Amino acid sequence: MSLLVVGSVAFDALETPFGKVERTVGGAATYFSVAASFFTHVSLVGVVGDDFTAEDAAVFKGRRIDISGLERAQGKTFFWAGRYGIDPNDRVTLATELNVFSTFRPQIPERFRKSKHIFLANIDPTLQRSVLKQIDGQPHIVGLDTMNYWIESTPAELREILRHTDVLMINDSETRMLANEHNLLRAAREIFKLGPTTLVIKRGEHGALLVHKDWVFAVPALPLEEVHDPTGAGDSFGGGFMGYLASVPRLTDAALRRAMVYGSVMGSFAVEQFGVDGIKSLTRERIDDRYAEFRRLTHFD
Amino acid sequence: MSLLVVGSVAFDALETPFGKVERTVGGAATYFSVAASFFTHVSLVGVVGDDFTAEDAAVFKGRRIDISGLERAQGKTFFWAGRYGIDPNDRVTLATELNVFSTFRPQIPERFRKSKHIFLANIDPTLQRSVLKQIDGQPHIVGLDTMNYWIESTPAELREILRHTDVLMINDSETRMLANEHNLLRAAREIFKLGPTTLVIKRGEHGALLVHKDWVFAVPALPLEEVHDPTGAGDSFGGGFMGYLASVPRLTDAALRRAMVYGSVMGSFAVEQFGVDGIKSLTRERIDDRYAEFRRLTHFD
Numbered sequence: 001m002s003l004l005v006v007g008s009v010a011f012d013a014l015e016t017p018f019g020k021v022e023r024t025v026g027g028a029a030t031y032f033s034v035a036a037s038f039f040t041h042v043s044l045v046g047v048v049g050d051d052f053t054a055e056d057a058a059v060f061k062g063r064r065i066d067i068s069g070l071e072r073a074q075g076k077t078f079f080w081a082g083r084y085g086i087d088p089n090d091r092v093t094l095a096t097e098l099n100v101f102s103t104f105r106p107q108i109p110e111r112f113r114k115s116k117h118i119f120l121a122n123i124d125p126t127l128q129r130s131v132l133k134q135i136d137g138q139p140h141i142v143g144l145d146t147m148n149y150w151i152e153s154t155p156a157e158l159r160e161i162l163r164h165t166d167v168l169m170i171n172d173s174e175t176r177m178l179a180n181e182h183n184l185l186r187a188a189r190e191i192f193k194l195g196p197t198t199l200v201i202k203r204g205e206h207g208a209l210l211v212h213k214d215w216v217f218a219v220p221a222l223p224l225e226e227v228h229d230p231t232g233a234g235d236s237f238g239g240g241f242m243g244y245l246a247s248v249p250r251l252t253d254a255a256l257r258r259a260m261v262y263g264s265v266m267g268s269f270a271v272e273q274f275g276v277d278g279i280k281s282l283t284r285e286r287i288d289d290r291y292a293e294f295r296r297l298t299h300f301d
Numbered sequence: 302m303s304l305l306v307v308g309s310v311a312f313d314a315l316e317t318p319f320g321k322v323e324r325t326v327g328g329a330a331t332y333f334s335v336a337a338s339f340f341t342h343v344s345l346v347g348v349v350g351d352d353f354t355a356e357d358a359a360v361f362k363g364r365r366i367d368i369s370g371l372e373r374a375q376g377k378t379f380f381w382a383g384r385y386g387i388d389p390n391d392r393v394t395l396a397t398e399l400n401v402f403s404t405f406r407p408q409i410p411e412r413f414r415k416s417k418h419i420f421l422a423n424i425d426p427t428l429q430r431s432v433l434k435q436i437d438g439q440p441h442i443v444g445l446d447t448m449n450y451w452i453e454s455t456p457a458e459l460r461e462i463l464r465h466t467d468v469l470m471i472n473d474s475e476t477r478m479l480a481n482e483h484n485l486l487r488a489a490r491e492i493f494k495l496g497p498t499t500l501v502i503k504r505g506e507h508g509a510l511l512v513h514k515d516w517v518f519a520v521p522a523l524p525l526e527e528v529h530d531p532t533g534a535g536d537s538f539g540g541g542f543m544g545y546l547a548s549v550p551r552l553t554d555a556a557l558r559r560a561m562v563y564g565s566v567m568g569s570f571a572v573e574q575f576g577v578d579g580i581k582s583l584t585r586e587r588i589d590d591r592y593a594e595f596r597r598l599t600h601f602d
């Protein structure tokens with residue numbers, strides 16, 4: 001059974017100290033599904049405009065990604081433009097044009113409705129909820145991303161979808177905002193009351209932290225010489241994490257730990273090049289080599 | 302052979318969201334030597350004023366710390382006052398009164414001059430250099446801390462002492478400033494040209510990173526429910542790191558990795574309580590239990 005992801009497919013204009021691209025295919029569901037496809041079959045549900053060409057769709061081709069759920073609507077594709085400083089945390093959003101995304105109402109094709117592994121990328125929590133309502137049966141795992149905007153402006157709707165979420169993947173400031181608590185362990189306990197059993201905190205250049213009811217696991221980021229474009233690092237992490245979990249028979253603690261490392265591996269590749277270039281040409285062998293590099297980075301006797 | 306540390310012994314006034322102390326014995330050499338004494342014998346060289354009582358000195362008592370090199374000068378002991386916000390990175394220095402520290406000229410007692418393990422805590426690089434000039438023979442390892450003030454105001458003197466330094470222990474912003482390079486791996490390469498063979502980057506709540514010529518090692522910080530006072534965390538880290546290294550027969554890569562973890566262990570205990578309270582009552586058993594906790598935090602199969 002494949003991994004269902006619902007989220008944005010977009011055109012991005014990106015500027016970093018290392019270069020500039022005017023229009024590249026991005027969006028959370030793009031990074032997520034390309035990353036996850038190295039581990040499992042992916043079913044993508046999203047929307048693009050009539051400006052989205054076959055050439056643009058080529059990024060999904062030749063992979064285990066089913067884009068038959070990628071709706072094509074009249075109008076322009078979601079567009080995002082951003083500029084990063086030498087410190088990748090210094091991000092300026094230059095433009096956010098929702099375009100066809102503003103009226104997106106996710107329709108889950110019949111054949112995806114029995115999906116057991118589901119990732120709801122960062123979109124309106126009401127839409128995230130509508131996706132789950134279309135699912136038949138009980139999923140094994142529902143992962144969810146959100147952001148400060150939804151935490152502040154639609155708290156009730158977010159709480160509703162969190163009741164149906166197993167793994168919440170957000171960053172530290174979102175964790176603190178959602179729980180109204182600075183300490184991350186105490187914040188996690190507040191979040192567990194809302195539904196999730198697992199909190200994955202993405203910390204960019206500081207790695208990632210998984211908090212489970214009874215244990216914690218931390219992965220530092222791999223120090224890299226070349227960080228050319230941080231766009232999509234978090235979504236690539238999500239794809240590696242969920243893709244790996246969808247590929248194993250049982251959701252053990254050991255599998256969750258490995259998923260954290262595979263997520264970190266995919267995030268580390270993502271930032272080394274512009275847009276999806278860092279992950280689109282990978283092989284499972286290179287992924288596993290870098291997995292071993294994470295072991296050398298972190299293990300001691 | 303014991304571990305020689307030269308640095309400040311101070312009175313601190315500390316204020317955090319969790320409480321307040323008006324006057325507690327602090328200073329880099331205090332945290333360092335208390336932390337290191339769980340691993341090895343420590344020789345402390347520093348200065349205090351005539352206001353430093355036997356009760357104040359009790360923090361060093363009953364430990365493997367020789368304070369016969371702790372000079373007593375006429376005047377007041379170095380005093381520092383600081384306030385931290387709910388985010389421990391929000392630190393405001395309320396007072397820095399150097400007092401007897403302003404005329405401190407470290408004199409290394411004869412019996413400490415053959416020290417093989419030396420840590421030069423954060424003081425004027427000219428004084429750090431004067432310490433090494435008093436050492437007979439070639440030390441096995443010289444560790445050094447410094448700060449943005451010395452990087453900016455005494456760059457030539459700092460470069461001179463760096464030529465004689467094996468392990469430089471600083472934070473990320475100091476690393477970037479010293480190397481004039483944002484990327485930490487490239488910054489490390491610049492720093493290696495100045496003398497050190499090992500760079501230990503202390504990142505507070507984000508853990509610590511060791512960069513060696515041919516390899517890197519990262520330890521995340523242990524997520525803690527109680528972070529009551531970050532004062533001395535970096536110096537406690539240094540004490541655990543250097544203390545462990547002074548206790549092993551050979552400076553292997555594996556020993557450096559374990560030293561990073563013992564440093565992280567001591568830093569994690571330090572922040573849980575005010576001043577030195579977090580580390581002063583430890584046992585080697587509790588230290589090793591937490592070492593095992595770091596293994597559970599970071600290892601995967």
